[in-house]
Amino acid sequence: MSTQYQKQRMNKFVLFLSVLSISLCLQALDDEADLVDKNELNRLFNINYDGKVYSGYLKANTEGTAQFHYMFYPAPVDALNKPVILWLNGGPGCSSLQGAFNENGPFVFKAGTAEFEMNQFSWTNFANMLYIESPITVGFSYGPQGDQSDESTAKYNINALVDFFSRFTEYKKLPFFISGESYAGIYIPTLANEIIDYNAGLAADSRINLQGLAIGNGCTDPTECTDDADPFQIHVYKFYGRHNFISEELYEQILTVQNDCYGVKDGQCKELADKVEVEVSGKEQDQIKFNPYNIYGYCFTYTPEGSKMSQKFGGMRSPNEDSDIPPCADVQGLYHHLRSAEVRNLLKIRQQSAQWAVCSRTLGNYHVNPKGSYYLYQKILKNQIRILKFSGDVDAVVPLTGTMYWVDKLQKELYLATLKPWRPWFVHAQRDVDPDQNAGYVLDLDGLTLLTIRNAGHMVPLDKREESEIFMQKFIKDELFP
Amino acid sequence: MSTQYQKQRMNKFVLFLSVLSISLCLQALDDEADLVDKNELNRLFNINYDGKVYSGYLKANTEGTAQFHYMFYPAPVDALNKPVILWLNGGPGCSSLQGAFNENGPFVFKAGTAEFEMNQFSWTNFANMLYIESPITVGFSYGPQGDQSDESTAKYNINALVDFFSRFTEYKKLPFFISGESYAGIYIPTLANEIIDYNAGLAADSRINLQGLAIGNGCTDPTECTDDADPFQIHVYKFYGRHNFISEELYEQILTVQNDCYGVKDGQCKELADKVEVEVSGKEQDQIKFNPYNIYGYCFTYTPEGSKMSQKFGGMRSPNEDSDIPPCADVQGLYHHLRSAEVRNLLKIRQQSAQWAVCSRTLGNYHVNPKGSYYLYQKILKNQIRILKFSGDVDAVVPLTGTMYWVDKLQKELYLATLKPWRPWFVHAQRDVDPDQNAGYVLDLDGLTLLTIRNAGHMVPLDKREESEIFMQKFIKDELFP
Known part of the structure; x- marks a missing residue:
């Protein structure tokens, strides 16, 4: 190897380092611009939270006229060794901040009040949590008013997500999961579909590292x-x-x-x-x-x-x-x-x-796809994206009866093998009462796990915080339930 | 009318008064022997209860060798204008003191503790409450050990009841109801059957004034x-x-x-x-x-x-x-x-x-009637004894599925008219949350009301005290649900 060549390599390396540090700087600056003031947060919410919280906007269309409000809570401990989870609430038209502040964020409301309390079962214990308000007119998100649809929402969501990872680049290599509930049963598979198509044209390290979907009481079947x-x-x-x-x-x-x-x-x-x-x-x-x-x-x-x-x-x-x-x-x-x-x-x-x-009161004409999201499962499973279908068992809005119906249909249509049959699952907690009561039931098919949460309603992480932390962590780690 | 005759009548009246006062005295003495010491009760149970409580034994067979422990709580206010309710728990072999101390008595345990608290929804608000531990070997009740059965239990129970009214005579004229839960779904109709037969041979004022049965999550059908x-x-x-x-x-x-x-x-x-x-x-x-x-x-x-x-x-x-x-x-x-x-x-x-x-661990050979108590309903209804069949809807032990099954069968077999169709019922309470949520559902057939209690289990007055006070009071008063 000639010294000339070494020198050239060294120059290139220095150049690379410079570019890298500039870009890291820019990115850091960009991140910091959205960083929420910790003292003011703790004062206004009357809490004592030490982790970082970001709040800002993501570009949801190429023109930048559609801007989706997001909140991002990096895991307070060892963030870069934990996955990123995007959480989406349903509707269509409802805000994901419900998830952040009522369900699985680090501080949540005490039932029936406007007072925050710390959530010891926050998903930030094991993940970096991203909440996006979607689509246009939902929550603080804004953009051109007009017809929207399941398809347009999916496009907006992937744009916003790409924007997020372009700014929080250090999180891009981490395993990525999408979770949510209710009408997110449409949002999540349609976004996964967009990600699969987006990734198809890209080199491995440019892809969105989508590993799995965890959908709670989600709309899926046309019925x-x-x-x-x-x-x-x-x-x-x-x-x-x-x-x-x-x-x-x-x-x-x-x-x-x-x-x-x-x-x-x-x-x-x-x-x-x-x-x-x-x-x-x-x-x-x-x-x-x-x-x-x-x-x-x-x-x-x-x-x-x-x-x-x-x-x-x-x-x-x-x-x-x-x-x-x-x-x-x-x-x-x-x-x-x-x-x-x-x-x-x-x-x-x-x-x-x-x-x-x-x-949102002003969602306008929202066109619901008559196919639901059921039609996407074959493609998702083929792309080795793991699916957790969780469901509180006392929800009458998107009830288990429907989930059971389409899971059975899917298993038959796609010949999905039963990996582990129906059985109870448990939370071995230290409690005064109900030790070792089952937390619900679980059935593992090839590629898809169906998990019920006993006595949880539509908003599972609201009704059963402890159980939700446990099952989500297991899913992330790809651990089977006992 | 001659003065002589008047004098005779007066003498007879005086004699009558004397006999009456002596018998009242004797009866009062008899009552008082079982009266629980109020100060000691309040001290031991750490409560402040001002009503009377009786505890003692009732003769459950003619020989007096079978003795059933009872507790009796007269309504603290205006007792003699309120009905008497006998409460029986199930098993077979379980103690009715569970009803008294965990369910509908004036003082009950705080959940998961051995501490009493006052029950503002006590059934003594509207009735005189009698609890009998039945049959032999249950709780503090004792007698000849040996085979028992649904039939022997019914015989013991009517004997004990007759003994009760022979001692608490001032309560005998009052409307009488039998309530209870679980295996009392057998005890109650079989006792009602005994009462019908007992009354048949007696003058109106000697009869047991049975008006109705209120059976919670009760065993009924052979299945x-x-x-x-x-x-x-x-x-x-x-x-x-x-x-x-x-x-x-x-x-x-x-x-x-x-x-x-x-x-x-x-x-x-x-x-x-x-x-x-x-x-x-x-x-x-x-x-x-x-x-x-x-x-x-x-x-x-x-x-x-x-x-x-x-x-x-x-x-x-x-x-x-x-x-x-x-x-x-x-x-x-x-x-x-x-x-x-x-x-x-x-x-x-x-x-x-x-x-x-x-x-009871020592119930011995208990012979369950293979016919359940379903076979008695025709006779009970024919005798104009009103029936409330109430059921917590989250009980897996004697679940609504079975109750629905036999109520439907009974309606068809006996051609019972539907008086008011299936509808929600309500508790209009002053609460911070869930005002006007339905308390369950109700269906009125001719002679029989089916009432569900939402989110109550097997022990309805334990799980839903307020709701239980309301529906029982309505039943006693023969008021239809809205």
């Missing part, structure tokens, strides 16, 4: 959350029947028409659908009569801004302005803080961002 | 709690299936054999029964994995005496001595107090009474 599923919500009705919220007689009638009423808006199907509503909620249907997100849980109705309790959703979506708050949701803490000028300032919210709401 | 139902507990398995404690595949298999496996102990039925156990509790079945009495509730396992957690019951009954404590039951308060010498003394427990246990 679940599509427009065609609205008039006759077969899985919801079956769930009511199974839990004795309707008479046995009506339950049996529902079972006899279960394969025929999808998409049917009149005749016997409509009559039965109406009858279910009356039996479940009584004749005065101007208000919900129990918490559909946790049929045995509390119903919270107060918000400081006096937003009145919403009418029952038609399907998953809010039919009018009064219904921006999901029935019984415990959102007063979110409203109290996220509508305050001081918190907007703390989180560097731009003037373009609207007043925050838990679910 | 529920009989020996033949033991090997294949169809309603329990269906309940597990409906609540996703077993796989859909197994649930569907169970449904296909549901009419064929009653009483079958081998072949496919046994295989499926075994499979249910494995799927629900895992392969190591040495301990229960959740609280079968409330599938979403806590599991309490500690007792001060170290009684170890029981194995899962085979059907309703404890198969061996280790299983005297129902799985997960919150009984430490009962054990702590009822095994103390001071409390035995306070409650005037006789030397003949064994050490107290929540469920």
